[in-house]
Amino acid sequence: MDFGDSPAEAAFRARLRDWLRDNNPGLPASSTSDDYWAGQAAWHQGLYDAGFFGLSWPTDIGGQALPSVYDVIVDEELAAAGAPPRPSLGYLVQGILEHGDEDVRRRFLPGIVNGRDRWCQGFSEPDAGSDLASLRTRAERDGDEYVITGHKVWTSYSDVADWCLVLARTDADVPRHKGLSAFRISMRQPGIEQRPLRMINGITSEFGEVTFDGARVPASDMIGKPGEGWRLAMTVVSHEREPGELGYVARYKKMVKELTRLVRDEPGRYGPEQVRDLGWAIVDAEMLRLHVCRRLSDRLDGISHGPEGSVDKLLMTQVEQAVGHAALSVGGAAHGAGGDDTWLKAYLYSRAQSVMGGTSQIQRNLVAGRILGLPTS
Amino acid sequence: MDVRLSPEQQALRDSAAQVVDRLGPHAVRELDDAERAAKLDAAVTASGWRELRTATDGDGPWASGVEAALVAEELGRGLADAPFLGPTLAAELRRLAGAPPAASPETVALAPDLADVARGTTGGAVAVDAHRAASALLLVPAPGGHRVAQAAVGAGTDRVDLTRWTAALDPGGAAAEPVADQTRPLDDDAVARWTALGLALTAADLVGTMRGAVDLACGYAKERRQYGQPIGAFQAVQHLLADAFVAVEGSRSAALHAAWAVDALAPAEALAAAAVAKAYAARAARTVCETAIQVHGGIGNTWECLAHVHLRRAILSGDVLGGAGANLARVLDHHGIGGAGGLR
Numbered sequence: 001m002d003f004g005d006s007p008a009e010a011a012f013r014a015r016l017r018d019w020l021r022d023n024n025p026g027l028p029a030s031s032t033s034d035d036y037w038a039g040q041a042a043w044h045q046g047l048y049d050a051g052f053f054g055l056s057w058p059t060d061i062g063g064q065a066l067p068s069v070y071d072v073i074v075d076e077e078l079a080a081a082g083a084p085p086r087p088s089l090g091y092l093v094q095g096i097l098e099h100g101d102e103d104v105r106r107r108f109l110p111g112i113v114n115g116r117d118r119w120c121q122g123f124s125e126p127d128a129g130s131d132l133a134s135l136r137t138r139a140e141r142d143g144d145e146y147v148i149t150g151h152k153v154w155t156s157y158s159d160v161a162d163w164c165l166v167l168a169r170t171d172a173d174v175p176r177h178k179g180l181s182a183f184r185i186s187m188r189q190p191g192i193e194q195r196p197l198r199m200i201n202g203i204t205s206e207f208g209e210v211t212f213d214g215a216r217v218p219a220s221d222m223i224g225k226p227g228e229g230w231r232l233a234m235t236v237v238s239h240e241r242e243p244g245e246l247g248y249v250a251r252y253k254k255m256v257k258e259l260t261r262l263v264r265d266e267p268g269r270y271g272p273e274q275v276r277d278l279g280w281a282i283v284d285a286e287m288l289r290l291h292v293c294r295r296l297s298d299r300l301d302g303i304s305h306g307p308e309g310s311v312d313k314l315l316m317t318q319v320e321q322a323v324g325h326a327a328l329s330v331g332g333a334a335h336g337a338g339g340d341d342t343w344l345k346a347y348l349y350s351r352a353q354s355v356m357g358g359t360s361q362i363q364r365n366l367v368a369g370r371i372l373g374l375p376t377s
Numbered sequence: 378m379d380v381r382l383s384p385e386q387q388a389l390r391d392s393a394a395q396v397v398d399r400l401g402p403h404a405v406r407e408l409d410d411a412e413r414a415a416k417l418d419a420a421v422t423a424s425g426w427r428e429l430r431t432a433t434d435g436d437g438p439w440a441s442g443v444e445a446a447l448v449a450e451e452l453g454r455g456l457a458d459a460p461f462l463g464p465t466l467a468a469e470l471r472r473l474a475g476a477p478p479a480a481s482p483e484t485v486a487l488a489p490d491l492a493d494v495a496r497g498t499t500g501g502a503v504a505v506d507a508h509r510a511a512s513a514l515l516l517v518p519a520p521g522g523h524r525v526a527q528a529a530v531g532a533g534t535d536r537v538d539l540t541r542w543t544a545a546l547d548p549g550g551a552a553a554e555p556v557a558d559q560t561r562p563l564d565d566d567a568v569a570r571w572t573a574l575g576l577a578l579t580a581a582d583l584v585g586t587m588r589g590a591v592d593l594a595c596g597y598a599k600e601r602r603q604y605g606q607p608i609g610a611f612q613a614v615q616h617l618l619a620d621a622f623v624a625v626e627g628s629r630s631a632a633l634h635a636a637w638a639v640d641a642l643a644p645a646e647a648l649a650a651a652a653v654a655k656a657y658a659a660r661a662a663r664t665v666c667e668t669a670i671q672v673h674g675g676i677g678n679t680w681e682c683l684a685h686v687h688l689r690r691a692i693l694s695g696d697v698l699g700g701a702g703a704n705l706a707r708v709l710d711h712h713g714i715g716g717a718g719g720l721r
Contacts, residue, residue: 001379001380001381001383001443001633001637002378002380002637003380003634003637003641004378006378009378069379072378073378260713260714263714264712264713267714267716275714276705278714279656279705279706279708279709282653282709282712283653283657283705283708284657286653287627287630287631287653288627290633290634291627291631293378293380293630293634294380294629294630294633297378297379297380297381298381300379300381301381311623311626314619314620314623315623315626315627318623318627361616364612364616364619365615365619367619367623368609368612368616368618369615371622372591372595372609372615372619372622373595373599374595374598374599374607374609374610374614374615374618375599375606375607375609376610377606377611
C-alpha cells in the first residue's frame with residue numbers, strides 16, 4: 001500500500017505544476033459565478049491540449065490509457081495552484097464507452113474528451129425526478145430518423161451545448177424500464193428550445209430546461225440498442241456519483257485553501273465556532289481526497305460501478321456541505337451594499353449536492369439494500 | 378500511487394480477523410470467561426503482533442504502521458479483550474530510544490486526560506490497555522528532548538472500556554526509573570512520530586469498532602420483527618444504518634492514509650495525517666455506536682447487548698492522545714492557525 005508517487009507519477013506531477021504556473025486562467029469557482037461557465041470551454045481545451053485531461057480513457061478516443069490514480073494528481077495540483085477543477089463529464093464518457101458501438105464511440109467520444117463538442121444530459125423531467133423510469137419524452141421512428149417530443153429539466157449546460165444525450169421512450173408497450181433508448185441529438189435545430197433556470201445562488205448558466213417539439217435525430221445516433229436506455233442511464237448516473245470521476249476534490253480543496261488563508265491572515269477576526277467550522281472543512285476535504293485515492297486504486301483491478309458509488313456520493317455531499325457551512329461561517333453572508341457574496345453563493349450552491357445525481361435519500365436506499373442487504377418492505 | 382493492500386497485508390488482516398472471530402467475546406457474558414480471554418491473549422502473543430514495532434537490526438520497525446493498523450482494526454471490530462495498543466506503543470517508545478525490547482508485559486502511561494503521553498511525573502498519569510501489564514512507560518525531560526522511564530502499574534479497572542483496562546500508576550511504588558540501555562534521547566520529531574502512530578492505531582481501532590457495531594445492528598435489523606416485518610425494511614432504520622456505513626468508509630480511507638504516513642512522511646506531515654484521521658474517526662465513531670444502540674431499541678440500552686461495549690471501546694480509543702476537538706486543533710495548527718487548543 002503506497003499513497004506516494006511512483007517516479008512516473010512524480011514526473012507527471014512536476015510537468016503539470018510547471019504548466020499551471022503559466023496557464024492558470026484564474027476563473028472563480030464553478031459554484032459561484034457565471035464567469036466560470038463562460039471560460040470553461042477554453043479551460044477544458046487548454047487542459048486537454050497540454051495532456052492533462054482524459055488521462056484514463058482509451059487512446060482511440062483521445063485519452064492516454066493511464067491508471068485512474070493520475071486523476072488524483074491532477075485534482076491535487078489544480079487545487080494547490082488555485083486553478084479551476086477539471087471538467088466534470090467523465091460520466092458521459094463512461095456511459096457511451098460502455099453502451100455505444102464502435103461507430104458511435106468513434107464519432108462521439110473524441111469531441112467530448114477534447115472539449116470541442118459540448119454536451120448536455122437530458123434525463124430528468126418535471127414529473128420524472130427520482131423516479132426516472134416514469135419519464136414521458138417520446139421518440140417515434142420516421143424513416144431513418146426518430147422524432148423527439150417531451151420536456152427535460154435540470155439539464156446542465158443546456159445553454160451552451162451542441163449536443164444532448166437524451167433519454168426517451170421508444171416503446172410504450174413493454175415494462176417501463178425496458179422501453180427507453182438513448183440518443184445524441186443536435187441542440188442546434190428548430191424543434192428544440194432551451195431556457196436557463198435561475199438557481200438559489202443566482203447563477204443562470206449551469207442548469208436549464210429543454211423542450212423537444214418534433215426535434216429530429218438520425219436513427220444511427222442512438223447510443224446502444226433500442227431499449228438499452230435505462231441501463232445506459234444507470235451507468236451514467238453511477239459515475240455521476242463518483243467524486244473521482246467528477247474531480248470535485250479540487251473544487252473543495254480550492255475553497256478550503258482560500259478560507260484557511262482568510263483566517264490565517266486575520267486570526268483575531270474569527271471566533272472559536274468559525275475556526276471549528278473551518279477545521280472540519282479541512283478534515284472533511286482531506287478525507288475525500290484520500291477516499292478517492294482508495295477508490296481509484298481499486299480500479300487498477302478493472303473498472304466497476306456498483307453500489308459503492310452511492311457511498312461516495314454521500315461522502316462527497318457531506319464534504320461539499322461542510323465546506324459550504326465553513327464558507328458561510330468564515331466567509332460570511334456579506335450583508336450591506338458592495339459586499340462580496342462569493343461565499344454566500346458557494347454555501348447556497350452546496351445545498352444542491354444532496355439532490356443532483358440522485359438524492360441522498362435515494363443513495364441511502366441503495367446502500368441499505370445493495371450493500372447492507374437490508375430487506376425491502 | 379496504489380493504496381490497495383498487498384497480498385501479505387491481506388493475509389495479516391485475515392489472520393487477525395480469524396483470531397478474534399474464534400476467540401473474541403461474542404456476547405457480554407463472554408467477557409467474564411477467563412479461559413476464553415486467556416486463549417485469545419495466548420493467540421495474540423503467539424502471533425507476534427505486539428512486536429510489529431520492535432526494532433530490527435537497522436533500528437527500523439519489523440513492520441510499518443499499515444500492518445499494525447490492520448491488526449488494530451480487526452481487534453477493534455471483534456472487541457478483543459487482549460492488549461495490543463499499549464504494548465505496541467511501548468515497543469515504539471523503546472525502539473525510538475534505542476532501548477532493548479521489554480522483558481515483561483508493559484504498556485504506556487498517558488496524562489490524566491489521556492490526550493498526551495505522560496511527561497515527567499507519575500502523578501495522575503493513567504496506564505492504558507493495562508491488563509496484564511507490570512509496568513508503563515512515560516517520558517521524562519533529558520538533554521536533547523526526553524528519555525523513556527518506567528513505572529509500576531497499580532490496580533486496574535474496566536469501568537469505561539470493558540475490553541481494555543486502564544490503571545493508575547502504583548501510588549505506593551517507587552518513582553519512575555529510566556529504562557535501561559537507551560542509546561538516544563527522543564527529540565520533538567521522535568515524539569511527533571510516536572504520537573502519529575498512536576493516533577493512527579486508535580483511528581484504526583475506531584474504524585474496527587464502528588464496523589463491528591454496524592454489523593451487529595444490521596444483523597439485529599434483519600431479525601427483529603415489528604408490524605409484521607423486519608425493522609430493517611423500514612426506511613427510517615435503513616437510512617440510519619446507511620449513514621453509519623458511509624461514516625465507517627470515510628473513516629477507513631483517512632485511517633489507512635494515517636497508518637501509511639507514520640513511516641512514509643516527515644514527522645510533522647505524519648502527525649497532521651494522523652490528526653485528520655483521528656478527528657474524523659472519533660466524531661464518526663460516537664454517532665455510529667449510538668446508532669447501533671438506537672437500532673437495537675430498548676435492548677440496546679441493556680447491559681447484555683454488545684452495542685454499549687462498542688461505544689465504550691470507542692470512548693477510550695477516542696480519548697487516547699486526544700479526540701475530535703484536540704485533533705482538529707492539531708490540524709488547524711498544521712495549517713498555520715494556532716491557538717485553537719480551546720477546541721476540545
